[in-house]
Amino acid sequence: MANSSLEMWLWLLLVMKPHNMKTNFILSKCEYDVETACRQIRDGKLPFLSDDEKRRVEEVRLKSVRELIRLCEENSVHIITFDDEEYPESLRNIENPPIVLFAAGSLAELNSSPTIAAVGTRNISEYGQKVADYICGGLARLGVNIVSGLAVGGDAAAHKACIAAGGRTVGVLGCGILVNYPAENANLKREIVSHGGAVVSELLPNTKSSAGYFNIRNRIISGMSHGTLVLEASERSGSLLTAGHAVEQGREVFCVPPHDIMSPRFSGTAYLIRNGAVSVFSPSDIADAFGMTALDDNSSVGKMIEYSSPDERNRSESLKDKENKEEKEETARKADNAEALEKLSPNEAAVLKLLFEQPSGIDVLVASVGVEYSAMVEILTNLELCGFITLSNDGFYSIV
Numbered sequence: 001m002a003n004s005s006l007e008m009w010l011w012l013l014l015v016m017k018p019h020n021m022k023t024n025f026i027l028s029k030c031e032y033d034v035e036t037a038c039r040q041i042r043d044g045k046l047p048f049l050s051d052d053e054k055r056r057v058e059e060v061r062l063k064s065v066r067e068l069i070r071l072c073e074e075n076s077v078h079i080i081t082f083d084d085e086e087y088p089e090s091l092r093n094i095e096n097p098p099i100v101l102f103a104a105g106s107l108a109e110l111n112s113s114p115t116i117a118a119v120g121t122r123n124i125s126e127y128g129q130k131v132a133d134y135i136c137g138g139l140a141r142l143g144v145n146i147v148s149g150l151a152v153g154g155d156a157a158a159h160k161a162c163i164a165a166g167g168r169t170v171g172v173l174g175c176g177i178l179v180n181y182p183a184e185n186a187n188l189k190r191e192i193v194s195h196g197g198a199v200v201s202e203l204l205p206n207t208k209s210s211a212g213y214f215n216i217r218n219r220i221i222s223g224m225s226h227g228t229l230v231l232e233a234s235e236r237s238g239s240l241l242t243a244g245h246a247v248e249q250g251r252e253v254f255c256v257p258p259h260d261i262m263s264p265r266f267s268g269t270a271y272l273i274r275n276g277a278v279s280v281f282s283p284s285d286i287a288d289a290f291g292m293t294a295l296d297d298n299s300s301v302g303k304m305i306e307y308s309s310p311d312e313r314n315r316s317e318s319l320k321d322k323e324n325k326e327e328k329e330e331t332a333r334k335a336d337n338a339e340a341l342e343k344l345s346p347n348e349a350a351v352l353k354l355l356f357e358q359p360s361g362i363d364v365l366v367a368s369v370g371v372e373y374s375a376m377v378e379i380l381t382n383l384e385l386c387g388f389i390t391l392s393n394d395g396f397y398s399i400v
Contacts, residue, residue: 005034005035005081005083006069006079006081007062007065007066007069008034008035008038009034009081009082009083009099009100010065010068010069010079010100011038011060011062011065012034012037012038012041012099013099013100013204014056014060014064014065014068014204015041015053015056015057015060016041016053016056018098018100018202018203018204019096019098019202019216021096021356021399022048022049022053022356023099024095024096024097024099025356025388025399025400026040026041026046026341027082027099028400029338029340029341029387029388030338030341031338032082032083033338034081034082034083036338040338040341040342041057042057044057045341045342046341046344046349047344047346047349047353048344048349048350048352048353048356050353068204068205071178071205071206072102072205075177075178075205076104077102077103077104077177077178077205078102078103078104078105078106079100079101079102079103080100080101080102080103080107080200081099081100082097082098082099082100085111086106086107086108086111087101087107088107088110088111088115088223088224089110089111090110090115090223090224090225090226091220091223091224093223093249094219094223094249095219095248095249096219097223098202098220100202101200101201101202102176102177102200102201102202102203102204102205103177103198103199103200104177104189104193104198104199104200105170105192105193105196105197105198105199106196106197106198107170107198107200109145109168109196110145110170110224113143113144113145113168114143114144114145114226114290114291114292115144115145115146115147115170115224115225115226116139116144116145116146116147116225116226116227116228116229116254116286117146117147117148117221117222117224117225117227117228117229117242117246118132118135118136118146118147118148118154118155118158118228118229118231119148119149119154119155119158119221119228119229119230119231119233119238119239119242119243120132120153120154120155120157120158120230120231120232120233120237120239121153121154121231121232121233121234121237121239121265121268122151122152122153122154122155123153123265124153124154124157124231124232125232125259125265127232127259128154128157128231128232128256128259129157131231131232131256132154132157132158132160132161132231133157133161133164134282134283135161135229135231135256135280135282135283135286136157136158136161136162136165136229137161137162137164137165137167138165138282138283138284139162139167139283139286139287140161140162140165140166140167140168140169141165141166141167142283142287142292143167143292144167144286144287144290144292145167145168145169145170145197146158146159146161146162146167146168146169146170147169147170147171147172147221147224147225148169148170148171148172148221149171149172149173149174149214149217149218149221149242150171150172150173150182150185150188150189150192150199151174151182151185151238152182152184152185154231154232154239155171156185156188157231158231159171159188159192160188162197163191163192163195163197166195168195168196168197169192169195169197170192170197170198170199170200170224171188171189171192171197171198171199171200172200172201172217172220172221172224173199173200173201173203173217174201174209174210174213174214174217175201175203175207175208175209175210175213176201176203176204176205176206176207176208177199177200177201177203177205178205178206179205179206179207179208179209181208181209200220202217202220214238215238215241218238218241218242218245219245219249221242221245222242222243222245222246222249222251223245223249225246225251226251226252226290227246227251227252227253227254227286227289227290228242228243228245228246228251228252228253228254229254229255229256229280229286230242230243230253230254230255230256230268230269230272230277231256232256232265232266232269233266233267233268233269233272234264234265234266234267234268235264235267235268235271236268237268239268240268240271240272243255243272243277252278252289253272253276253277253278254277254278254279254280254285254286254289255269255272255273255277255278255279255280256269256279256280257269257273257279257280257281258270340386340388345379347369347371347375347379348379348382348383350368350369351365351369351376351379351380351383351389351397352383352388352389352399354368354369355389355397355398355399356399359392359396359397359398360396360397361395361396361397362376362377362380362395362397365380365397380397387400388400
């Protein structure tokens with residue numbers, strides 16, 4: 001077992017693999033104490049782990065962890081763990097956040113300045129390019145960080161507009177930090193870092209790109225940000241997936257109105273506007289939503305007033321006190337749940353293992369686990385009381 005906090009986080013990552021829902025489930029029940037989580041996994045106290053996960057518990061040694069650290073050091077890759085001060089605060093609060101980020105450059109400014117995700121189609125139009133220059137450049141001059149996915153087209157346009165305006169931008173990769181994909185954006189990656197921004201990935205450094213990962217990656221783009229701006233999108237654009245993550249994360253979605261309402265290339269943005277996205281005609285439309293103001297939208301001069309999110313501005317002191325009390329109660333409950341994880345019965349572990357794969361109704365769980373209906377009711381009740389699962393309105397149980 002690793003003997004430092006960094007080594008333990010990396011051991012956990014190598015055993016559980018990136019974007020594994022079980023990892024955050026275990027950590028949440030251990031108050032995000034990585035040592036406790038690693039100990040429970042190592043000691044075989046979590047019977048809902050898969051056979052591959054159990055095998056990696058035996059195979060991953062401190063040597064592998066230190067080789068990963070050395071690889072990052074040799075390539076100037078910064079390792080940011082979930083408990084690091086540099087870890088983006090807004091990202092901590094999403095469902096299934098990355099437990100480790102591999103970064104070139106710095107993410108420190110994300111916790112002190114407003115951040116907007118800006119995404120768009122790969123085949124961006126001249127109109128979309130102009131919009132990126134105007135909106136993203138204007139926001140950058142106000143001190144807003146711009147996050148995007150470093151893809152060709154709209155993403156690259158957002159990054160370049162931010163850099164040209166003297167701002168900080170963050171690229172979230174769909175591959176490992178040491179892999180150049182797409183190859184045509186290799187220079188852009190270097191420019192982002194050299195201008196004070198960062199390029200990040202939750203994947204191990206040499207991981208090749210995979211089509212199945214990009215939507216998973218999109219949750220990080222929206223999760224790092226206080227809102228998501230869609231510059232241009234067709235009906236099948238991946239930008240709609242990023243906007244969907246933003247909605248699930250409780251973040252605002254902004255959208256540039258279509259240049260041509262009859263063109264299929266703008267059908268995605270039209271869809272978003274019909275379904276409640278905020279139309280954006282200038283940088284000030286976004287600035288106003290986040291407590292900022294520009295001296296002149298058409299000027300390169302701007303200023304940012306003290307930033308606070310809309311929720312923070314509307315929260316009363318009495319509500320803060322209530323939240324503090326609830327937070328303390330939640331901490332105590334999680335400590336109890338960490339102990340409860342170790343005491344799962346075989347049938348309770350089997351139910352959790354099934355629900356990690358997909359939400360299920362009680363009849364399916366009864367058939368899969370092979371217990372009586374009354375016994376399954378008792379199992380589900382116990383798991384609910386421990387805060388491990390929840391029942392939705394459609395009658396399906398799922399992991400909390």
